[in-house]
Amino acid sequence: MLNGSQLVWFFFRMSGRVSRAAYFLGGLxxxxxxxxxxxxxxxxxxxxxxxxxxxxxxxxxxxxxxxxNIALAVKRLHDLGKPGLAAIVLFVPFVSIVAFLVLCLFPGQLGANRYGKQTNAPM
Structure with a gap:
């Protein structure tokens, strides 16, 4: 069960990582x-x-x-080991559709990376 501070982190903070499922469901x-x-x-x-x-x-x-949406995309990119600045492509028409599919379909890095120790948790 999520508490209030976890929801604030999930939808409004840019630190940490989120999984494919969390990204898709949050976006939905x-x-x-x-x-x-x-x-x-x-x-x-x-x-x-x-x-x-x-x-x-x-x-x-x-x-x-x-x-x-930007915060979720940044955290999803972090899970892939990419910098959050790449979320800018979400503002490019047509490219944004491909970027969304990539973020939903490609698995994140296993284990810790420079953006966090685990997925679906703040840094």
């Missing part, structure tokens, strides 16, 4: 949390206070999820 949760306000926005009439509320909530969710 972020996508669902981001999609819900967008879905609700599409159900209400345009220009109403309710549509403004859902659009602002979507924008806030997008900004938070952007940081979380």
């Amino acid at each position: 949760l972020i996508a669902i949390l981001q999609a819900f306000p967008l879905y609700r926005f599409t159900l209400v009439a345009e220009g109403t206070p309710e549509s403004e509320f859902w659009s602002m909530l979507f924008m806030a969710a997008f900004l938070v999820s952007l940081w979380s």
Whole structure:
């Protein structure tokens, strides 16, 4: 069971390593949390206070999820033994899809590396 500080580390910190499964599931949760306000926005009439509320909530969710996706990608790259700066490729259209697949499919380094002693734990 995860506690609050582990969730903060998982979604917002850049140190440590995460496994393929944790990266994929974390990204899936972020996508669902981001999609819900967008879905609700599409159900209400345009220009109403309710549509403004859902659009602002979507924008806030997008900004938070952007940081979380970068943090997860950096930790996943660390698990592969690569520098976190390589997460920049996630902002390149089409390349980002390939990068996501690589991060989901390639196994990390076994044992300790320079980014942490074990996977799914802070440094």
